[in-house]
Amino acid sequence: MALIAEQAKRLFVAAPDVLAQASGIVPGQTLADARALTSDLAVAPFDPTAITRAIDGIAQWCMRYTPVTAPASDDGVFLDLTGCAPLFGGETALLTELIARLARQGFTAHVAVAGTPGAAWALAHFAPGTIATSATERAALADLPVEALRLMPETVATLRRLGLDTIGALYDLSRAALTRRFGDGFCRRLDQALGRVCEPISPLREVPPWRERRDFAEPLLQLEDIAVTLQRLIESLCARLAVEELGVRGLECFGFRTDGSTARARIGTGRPSRDPAHLARLFAGKLSLLDPGEGMDGMVLSPIALEPLAPEQPTLTRDDAQPGDLAVLLDRLANRLGAANVFALAPVESHRPERAQRRVAPNTAAHNLRWPNGMRRPLRLFANPEAIEAEAATPEEAPLHFTWRHVRHCVHCAEGPERIAAEWWRNAAPAARETRDYYRVEDEDGGRFWLYRQGAGEASRWYLHGLFA
Amino acid sequence: MVQRLELAALKARLARAAEASQAGVLPLGALPALPRAGLHEIAGDAAASGFVATLAGALAGGYGRVLWCMPLMALREAGTLYGPGLAACGLDPARLVVVNPRQTRDALWTMEEALRGGVFAAVIGEAEMSPPIAARRLQLAAEAHATAALLLLPPRVPSASVGMTRWRATSAPGGAWHIELARCRNGASGTWLVEWNNATHRFDLVAVSGKRPGAPASSGLGRSARGADCRAGKAPVRRRT
Numbered sequence: 001m002a003l004i005a006e007q008a009k010r011l012f013v014a015a016p017d018v019l020a021q022a023s024g025i026v027p028g029q030t031l032a033d034a035r036a037l038t039s040d041l042a043v044a045p046f047d048p049t050a051i052t053r054a055i056d057g058i059a060q061w062c063m064r065y066t067p068v069t070a071p072a073s074d075d076g077v078f079l080d081l082t083g084c085a086p087l088f089g090g091e092t093a094l095l096t097e098l099i100a101r102l103a104r105q106g107f108t109a110h111v112a113v114a115g116t117p118g119a120a121w122a123l124a125h126f127a128p129g130t131i132a133t134s135a136t137e138r139a140a141l142a143d144l145p146v147e148a149l150r151l152m153p154e155t156v157a158t159l160r161r162l163g164l165d166t167i168g169a170l171y172d173l174s175r176a177a178l179t180r181r182f183g184d185g186f187c188r189r190l191d192q193a194l195g196r197v198c199e200p201i202s203p204l205r206e207v208p209p210w211r212e213r214r215d216f217a218e219p220l221l222q223l224e225d226i227a228v229t230l231q232r233l234i235e236s237l238c239a240r241l242a243v244e245e246l247g248v249r250g251l252e253c254f255g256f257r258t259d260g261s262t263a264r265a266r267i268g269t270g271r272p273s274r275d276p277a278h279l280a281r282l283f284a285g286k287l288s289l290l291d292p293g294e295g296m297d298g299m300v301l302s303p304i305a306l307e308p309l310a311p312e313q314p315t316l317t318r319d320d321a322q323p324g325d326l327a328v329l330l331d332r333l334a335n336r337l338g339a340a341n342v343f344a345l346a347p348v349e350s351h352r353p354e355r356a357q358r359r360v361a362p363n364t365a366a367h368n369l370r371w372p373n374g375m376r377r378p379l380r381l382f383a384n385p386e387a388i389e390a391e392a393a394t395p396e397e398a399p400l401h402f403t404w405r406h407v408r409h410c411v412h413c414a415e416g417p418e419r420i421a422a423e424w425w426r427n428a429a430p431a432a433r434e435t436r437d438y439y440r441v442e443d444e445d446g447g448r449f450w451l452y453r454q455g456a457g458e459a460s461r462w463y464l465h466g467l468f469a
Numbered sequence: 470m471v472q473r474l475e476l477a478a479l480k481a482r483l484a485r486a487a488e489a490s491q492a493g494v495l496p497l498g499a500l501p502a503l504p505r506a507g508l509h510e511i512a513g514d515a516a517a518s519g520f521v522a523t524l525a526g527a528l529a530g531g532y533g534r535v536l537w538c539m540p541l542m543a544l545r546e547a548g549t550l551y552g553p554g555l556a557a558c559g560l561d562p563a564r565l566v567v568v569n570p571r572q573t574r575d576a577l578w579t580m581e582e583a584l585r586g587g588v589f590a591a592v593i594g595e596a597e598m599s600p601p602i603a604a605r606r607l608q609l610a611a612e613a614h615a616t617a618a619l620l621l622l623p624p625r626v627p628s629a630s631v632g633m634t635r636w637r638a639t640s641a642p643g644g645a646w647h648i649e650l651a652r653c654r655n656g657a658s659g660t661w662l663v664e665w666n667n668a669t670h671r672f673d674l675v676a677v678s679g680k681r682p683g684a685p686a687s688s689g690l691g692r693s694a695r696g697a698d699c700r701a702g703k704a705p706v707r708r709r710t
């Protein structure tokens with residue numbers, strides 16, 4: 001089996017599998033040559049985006065071991081294990097577990113541990129299984145080929161021509177000469193591998209300093225078990241938050257499935273919280289996102305943002321969860337319906353009626369705000385004014401009849417016009433810059449409507465913008 | 470002296486008892502008082518929205534909060550709530566939380582949660598019809614948490630109801646509302662032509678429009694000769710209490 005790619009109208013082997021490699025097929029060979037070696041070679045197209053996706057997926061899955069993981073070029077993942085290995089019984093145990101778990105997902109992993117990302121990359125590619133410390137790195141790298149330094153192919157070819165085949169051969173050469181011959185980037189790669197310069201790993205996501213992790217010896221299969229575990233994670237996180245007098249503005253839960261996929265669910269809160277019952281209830285509607293599928297063998301809970309939160313006053317009268325808290329209720333609504341669908345209204349200084357109010361987060365609206373000339377404004381406003389057919393005695397007067405939504409209304413009385421000019425300082429579309437003449441009209445049944453005429457003379461058009469109570 | 474003190478104490482007790490009996494209902498002036506805990510269904514057009522906003526404003530009484538749950542479909546059909554108009558109906562927009570659920574199911578869930586939360590003076594919902602089981606649940610939640618649930622329904626909707634009251638509100642000429650109490654648990658019913666008085670926080674009866682020289686400038690529209698060819702729609706007004 002091999003993945004093939006097309007280049008200059010010819011098909012090349014991009015990635016042969018183990019069996020194909022055993023028959024002598026190497027990357028870069030033409031498909032014709034490869035077919036000559038094995039007649040029964042199965043091929044599939046090489047899809048770089050699928051590979052990037054797979055690597056990203058693995059990087060995310062690896063967050064079960066450490067919060068700092070990052071895809072490395074297109075064929076590996078960096079894990080910053082600083083301080084993490086003891087949790088898994090040491091680096092050797094961690095590597096064994098990592099390889100075994102990835103193998104169950106169908107991946108053959110080459111893994112190595114070293115003091116720098118450069119050295120780890122070199123060892124994982126050319127001496128997998130090595131665990132090097134900063135003291136043994138230099139020796140461990142000495143026998144590796146120069147390709148292990150993540151160099152450009154041309155640089156590698158030149159080094160080979162000069163007989164510099166291993167990294168060890170470079171140790172004794174003068175840096176000045178190497179820089180002169182191969183450029184600045186070359187020595188940086190060498191320094192990165194040997195830890196002379198720092199190479200930070202840019203993590204997949206911002207590192208949350210407060211994480212709660214659980215690993216399961218037996219994969220969980222039931223959603224109820226996931227819910228119970230989540231509850232425990234929340235409780236233990238909240239206990240820690242209480243000590244530091246912090247609250248979260250949201251939580252994200254990752255569930256690691258045995259098939260290598262990662263389940264995610266997140267919630268948000270309107271104000272900082274560390275109430276386990278409240279936070280768990282917010283997750284209630286999202287539990288289906290954490291479906292264990294074939295089995296889930298690890299979960300991580302991480303806060304989205306932390307804010308100071310003063311300790312609660314000990315309550316003397318109420319011992320149950322306080323049902324009367326508006327913020328708690330608003331959080332629940334926002335988490336089920338979407339934060340944008342739960343709001344309050346605030347006035348805006350604008351002549352255009354549709355701009356005279358805006359949505360604000362509930363619970364933040366200030367009181368005693370002034371709403372302009374309320375009596376002359378409708379109760380219901382259409383976001384998109386509805387075109388109507390109207391008939392007026394003269395183009396400058398109020399209409400006598402109008403037809404809205406197929407119903408004809410006779411105008412019994414009318415008040416207007418109220419001329420509302422466009423806000424010329426706004427760079428709006430030409431139609432929105434026209435002046436509108438508004439009329440409050442009442443039909444024969446007492447129904448009250450807010451109509452306006454836009455445009456002048458023959459070209460004028462009528463719209464219905466709102467309904468009075 | 471002692472007798473006078475006892476008399477004062479007795480008077481205070483009587484006043485408290487009267488207050489307690491009044492606490493459960495909201496006096497509405499010309500209209501029958503509205504029980505604060507329970508489901509009230511209000512059918513009608515834009516006037517019903519106004520009537521509901523007015524009731525909610527009166528229930529909130531300047532310090533309570535109101536939740537208005539408006540499914541996206543209602544939004545397209547009847548337009549968004551407009552702050553200046555709400556204020557004119559006596560409902561301070563600052564006391565209001567608006568919720569736009571996508572589906573009817575979410576809307577009923579929202580109303581029930583809001584009622585159970587016990588933080589709102591009134592919870593308003595808009596629905597195409599009054600689903601019997603959901604309405605029953607709303608009625609129970611409203612009663613249990615002493616909160617008013619106001620369900621806004623389209624003008625023509627079958628009148629089976631499980632709520633405390635069922636109202637019908639339509640616009641009447643001159644800025645007034647034609648209010649009909651179609652059903653009430655204690656048996657009262659009737660039809661009124663009323664106007665909200667923002668100063669006294671009560672509904673005032675409006676005399677039959679033909680007998681009035683003109684609508685008040687504050688809420689009605691000035692009369693004009695235009696449209697005289699149209700039928701003057703005057704519903705007969707009667708009062709039964």
